[in-house]
Amino acid sequence: MPLGEALFKRFVRRSTDERLERTIGSPRGLRMVFARMPRMYSPDRAAGWTGDIRYELTYPRAATRTWTVTCGPDRASVREGAVPGADLTIKLGVADFLRVAAGELDPAKALLSGRMDLEGDFAVALRLAAMFGQPSAL
Secondary structure (H helix, E strand, O other): OOHHHHHHHHHHHHOOHHHHHHOOOOHHHHHHHHHHHHHHOOHHHHOOOOEEEEEEEEOOOOOEEEEEEEEOOOOEEEEEOOOOOOOEEEEEEHHHHHHHHOOOOOHHHHHHOOOEEEEEOHHHHHHHHHHOOOOOOO
8 A cells, every 4th residue: 555545644644634724625635535536546447438427525514515526538637616417416514525535435335324325326336445445335
């Protein structure tokens, strides 16, 4: 595991939700997290699927930050903001998003407990982890 990834995971594991929201959940912190996603994308694990995944991340004071990951046949790209007609929309709190990204929160448990909501193509949700280099959790 690369050093940066290990440090990220350790920081998330040792942090309160408030600390995560203030630091990695800041605009700059989220840019760094989302910037890593295109580098982790494995198009061969997308099973021919291409499209958009929208992340709607909420903060305790009801603010929401939206990011879109566009998965193509050869690479992925990411941008802040929403695109209309995303194939899959993932809604969760920013701290929970960071815990899922660090492997500290199982996405299936987050979904079943109501901490995460999915709208759209559930087949994409099922292979999302594998598409981005993680063991599939859903």
